[in-house]
Amino acid sequence: MGFALQQQTKAEDAEMAAESAKDKPDPPPIPAANAHGDFASLYDRFYPRIFRYAMRVLMNRTLAEDIAGETFTRALEHFASHNPQTVSAWLYRIATNLIHDHWRRGWRVTYVDPTGDGAEALLDRPASGEGAADRLERLERWRELHRQISRLKPEYRTVIVLYYFEEMGLSEIARVLGVLAPTVRWRLHRARRRLADLLNRPERSER
Amino acid sequence: MKHDPKTVDALLKNTRPPEFANPEHQALLRQSLMDKEALTRVAGPPKENRLMTMLNTFRSSRLRWAAATLVTVIVCALIFWPGGHGSTAALAAALAKLRQAQVMICSVAIESGSGQATRFKMAFKVPGLMRNEVSGQATYIIDATRKKSIMLLPKEKKYIEMPGLGHDLLPANMIQEMRELPANEDCQKLGRKVIDGRKVDGFRITQGPLVTTAWVDPATREIVRLEHESRDSAGRRVVMSEFQFDPVVASDYFSMTPPKDFQRLGVTADTAHASEKDLIELLRFAATYSGHFPDSLDPIGLGTELRGIASNPKAGLSKVPINERLKIGSFLQRGIIFVAKLDPRTDWQWAGKGVSPKDGSAPIFWYKPVGSERYRVITADLNVKELPASEIPALADFQNQNVRISESRWWLSPTWYSDRGTMDLFAYKADALLKSVFAQTGTRLKIEAALPDKRYDLKGRMPKGREGEMNTAAQQALVKYFALKADKETSATHVYILTAPKGKPDFLRAPKKTQGSSVDQTGTVFGNMGLGGITNVLSQKLGRPVFDETGIQGQFDYEFSLAEKDPEGVIRETREKYGLELTSARRDLEYTVLRNLQGPGQ
Numbered sequence: 001m002g003f004a005l006q007q008q009t010k011a012e013d014a015e016m017a018a019e020s021a022k023d024k025p026d027p028p029p030i031p032a033a034n035a036h037g038d039f040a041s042l043y044d045r046f047y048p049r050i051f052r053y054a055m056r057v058l059m060n061r062t063l064a065e066d067i068a069g070e071t072f073t074r075a076l077e078h079f080a081s082h083n084p085q086t087v088s089a090w091l092y093r094i095a096t097n098l099i100h101d102h103w104r105r106g107w108r109v110t111y112v113d114p115t116g117d118g119a120e121a122l123l124d125r126p127a128s129g130e131g132a133a134d135r136l137e138r139l140e141r142w143r144e145l146h147r148q149i150s151r152l153k154p155e156y157r158t159v160i161v162l163y164y165f166e167e168m169g170l171s172e173i174a175r176v177l178g179v180l181a182p183t184v185r186w187r188l189h190r191a192r193r194r195l196a197d198l199l200n201r202p203e204r205s206e207r
Numbered sequence: 208m209k210h211d212p213k214t215v216d217a218l219l220k221n222t223r224p225p226e227f228a229n230p231e232h233q234a235l236l237r238q239s240l241m242d243k244e245a246l247t248r249v250a251g252p253p254k255e256n257r258l259m260t261m262l263n264t265f266r267s268s269r270l271r272w273a274a275a276t277l278v279t280v281i282v283c284a285l286i287f288w289p290g291g292h293g294s295t296a297a298l299a300a301a302l303a304k305l306r307q308a309q310v311m312i313c314s315v316a317i318e319s320g321s322g323q324a325t326r327f328k329m330a331f332k333v334p335g336l337m338r339n340e341v342s343g344q345a346t347y348i349i350d351a352t353r354k355k356s357i358m359l360l361p362k363e364k365k366y367i368e369m370p371g372l373g374h375d376l377l378p379a380n381m382i383q384e385m386r387e388l389p390a391n392e393d394c395q396k397l398g399r400k401v402i403d404g405r406k407v408d409g410f411r412i413t414q415g416p417l418v419t420t421a422w423v424d425p426a427t428r429e430i431v432r433l434e435h436e437s438r439d440s441a442g443r444r445v446v447m448s449e450f451q452f453d454p455v456v457a458s459d460y461f462s463m464t465p466p467k468d469f470q471r472l473g474v475t476a477d478t479a480h481a482s483e484k485d486l487i488e489l490l491r492f493a494a495t496y497s498g499h500f501p502d503s504l505d506p507i508g509l510g511t512e513l514r515g516i517a518s519n520p521k522a523g524l525s526k527v528p529i530n531e532r533l534k535i536g537s538f539l540q541r542g543i544i545f546v547a548k549l550d551p552r553t554d555w556q557w558a559g560k561g562v563s564p565k566d567g568s569a570p571i572f573w574y575k576p577v578g579s580e581r582y583r584v585i586t587a588d589l590n591v592k593e594l595p596a597s598e599i600p601a602l603a604d605f606q607n608q609n610v611r612i613s614e615s616r617w618w619l620s621p622t623w624y625s626d627r628g629t630m631d632l633f634a635y636k637a638d639a640l641l642k643s644v645f646a647q648t649g650t651r652l653k654i655e656a657a658l659p660d661k662r663y664d665l666k667g668r669m670p671k672g673r674e675g676e677m678n679t680a681a682q683q684a685l686v687k688y689f690a691l692k693a694d695k696e697t698s699a700t701h702v703y704i705l706t707a708p709k710g711k712p713d714f715l716r717a718p719k720k721t722q723g724s725s726v727d728q729t730g731t732v733f734g735n736m737g738l739g740g741i742t743n744v745l746s747q748k749l750g751r752p753v754f755d756e757t758g759i760q761g762q763f764d765y766e767f768s769l770a771e772k773d774p775e776g777v778i779r780e781t782r783e784k785y786g787l788e789l790t791s792a793r794r795d796l797e798y799t800v801l802r803n804l805q806g807p808g809q
Contacts, residue, residue, distance in 0.1 A: 039240070040237070040241060043237055043240060044237075047233050047236070047237070048228055048233070051227065051228070051229055051232070051233070052226065052227045052228065055225070055227035055229075056224055056225070056227065061229070064227070064229075065229065065232045065236075068232070068236065069232075069236050072236065072240055073240065076240055138223060138225075139225060141222070142222065142224060142225055145218070145219075145222055160219065164219040164220065164222070164224075165219075165222075165224040189212070192212035192215045192216055192219075193212050195210075195215050196210040196211050196212055196214070196215045199210040199215065200209060200210050
């Protein structure tokens with residue numbers, strides 16, 4: 001048993017090292033004058049990203065609106081004291097904390113979106129040249145994948161969405177989550193393993 | 208297809224996620240935020256983030272004051288004309304909309320909770336005019352800027368001058384306050400529904416005992432309906448609807464000059480100086496005519512209750528001369544105004560629900576005047592004494608009025624907040640509520656009582672210096688509310704003992720320098736915590752209490768993930784993966800057993 005565990009750990013280490021080597025570069029910092037001077041431009045630039053992020057994590061329009069609204073309300077309160085060099089991570093961090101708060105408060109019951117099934121399709125921007133059938137198929141594939149992702153523990157869910165769908169690098173995710181980059185790499189690694197388990201055994205849930 | 212981390216990686220990389228966008232919400236939120244930003248700029252830079260807090264308090268207070276003003280008007284009218292309620296008031300003036308609202312008219316219904324409602328029209332005009340038409344029998348106009356009020360009695364062709372009432376309570380910019388309600392960051396979003404054919408979004412603001420629900424048309428950002436109710440209103444509420452912004456009204460619509468053919472009644476109702484004495488007279492009035500003190504002192508609840516007392520034929524107010532009725536109405540108004548104006552810093556409390564004057568020296572109300580170190584306490588015999596904070600009853604905040612049947616909404620989640628002496632549980636089933644509150648003190652609980660199949664809220668606050676008593680106070684309040692008795696009993700219980708026969712397990716690492724107390728919702732991931740965390744997880748997994756007898760001390764970072772759910776699997780995994788041993792044993796444990804006071808079902 002001990003030997004098997006040791007082998008497994010080595011394989012994981014190698015996989016994580018490879019992950020680290022192919023990490024995505026950090027986004028360029030926001031110019032200070034632009035970021036500090038005008039909350040409106042900050043909002044216009046980041047609202048679509050924050051709303052999209054919340055939707056991708058929660059798949060619920062009402063909740064995503066709440067998260068986006070609360071994120072920018074809090075951002076406005078602290079706007080004068082924020083660091084313009086890390087504005088993206090700052091906003092994502094607020095949103096992530098709010099999402100985690102929601103999960104912490106609401107995990108005992110299943111949230112039902114009052115706007116009904118498939119409402120998220122209304123919010124999806126079709127790609128250029130994409131036909132209606134292709135779009136529906138793409139959304140259906142997403143829903144199925146999201147269904148499995150949403151069964152992961154919250155810390156794994158967010159790291160999957162941030163890394164693969166928000167296309168952040170490990171160090172930027174680390175700033176968002178307030179942890180070290182190796183922790184992010186470890187969570188990403190564990191998240192993939194758990195997700196593989198869930199995809200292989202769809203009836204099993206982490207919650 | 209068999210998935211592994213590599214195939215998952217490929218799957219995720221090849222998935223093109225939706226490009227979600229919501230321009231409608233983006234535009235609405237932008238407008239709201241820019242309004243707030245403008246307010247911030249006008250007020251200067253925020254100091255320790257107090258600006259928004261101040262604004263929110265300001266707005267909610269305004270609403271509360273507005274409700275108080277509203278209620279005083281109704282109380283006033285009904286004291287003068289007991290029984291004269293029921294029909295819908297006529298809409299006074301012609302209508303048109305201007306871009307910038309300076310005038311607002313709406314319909315108001317005070318619902319009794321039993322299906323009956325008193326309806327009237329209410330109008331505001333900036334900077335401080337208010338007009339009410341009550342049941343077509345009386346028109347009441349306040350000019351806050353000139354500190355004048357007048358009541359017109361069209362049937363009798365008479366009028367009464369009333370200095371003082373509501374002048375300082377009337378929000379001068381009520382219209383703006385109402386329109387900005389949804390921007391309040393403390394709002395609880397209730398989702399969408401259709402009212403009168405319009406899709407509206409609901410927002411709920413809770414401020415003290417007053418709960419305000421605003422239904423807003425997201426397309427126009429206009430309020431379609433406002434519902435005010437108190438936490439203990441038992442279905443009584445004030446509903447404002449049919450809002451008209453900037454209708455064209457007659458030139459004398461808000462005029463303080465009575466029609467020429469109206470005669471002045473030779474009485475003056477002085478309501479300018481509301482004081483503690485007025486509240487005492489109000490309480491005396493309520494106790495005299497109903498036998499007990501009011502259930503609550505929030506403006507709506509109190510106003511509605513007084514209205515019920517005044518309109519009861521047994522009170523005989525219809526036979527009282529109008530001058531006497533005017534005096535009664537005056538001190539009732541002043542009493543309500545006194546409470547409505549009490550500064551939150553006074554830490555005022557009402558404990559008079561269900562209490563009668565026969566209860567003698569039982570405290571029913573207390574507050575600490577701003578700047579004073581001592582509380583003024585009104586007792587059931589309506590005497591007043593001054594007491595230090597240490598002698599103020601500790602459990603008052605958790606008496607029955609703070610446990611109420613919830614209006615549980617299916618789209619809201621049960622929530623728990625407990626911080627700095629405050630508690631707010633929402634939409635809990637009775638057994639879950641009891642378990643949650645007793646779990647806060649580590650009490651082992653057995654519920655052997657029949658409990659109602661309803662959802663409940665519990666909200667409370669402990670005075671400064673006694674925050675630590677909150678959980679105990681809440682437990683006692685719940686036991687009382689559900690008519691239970693709590694017995695301490697000891698019984699032999701199957702437990703597990705956690706030991707470390709091989710010493711400190713490898714998975715326990717030295718704590719990080721940084722604070723790492725991160726516990727996720729399943730309670731399986733820990734940082735900088737002792738082994739108590741493990742025993743909690745194991746207790747949940749095994750369904751039995753687990754006692755830590757490893758002797759391992761200190762704080763650790765560790766992840767403790769147990770995939771198996773059957774007890775044997777948990778025990779095996781604990782042993783094989785972590786080197787910890789779980790041994791079954793029997794221990795005498797003390798439980799708190801809750802039973803019905805009168806037996807189940809009675």
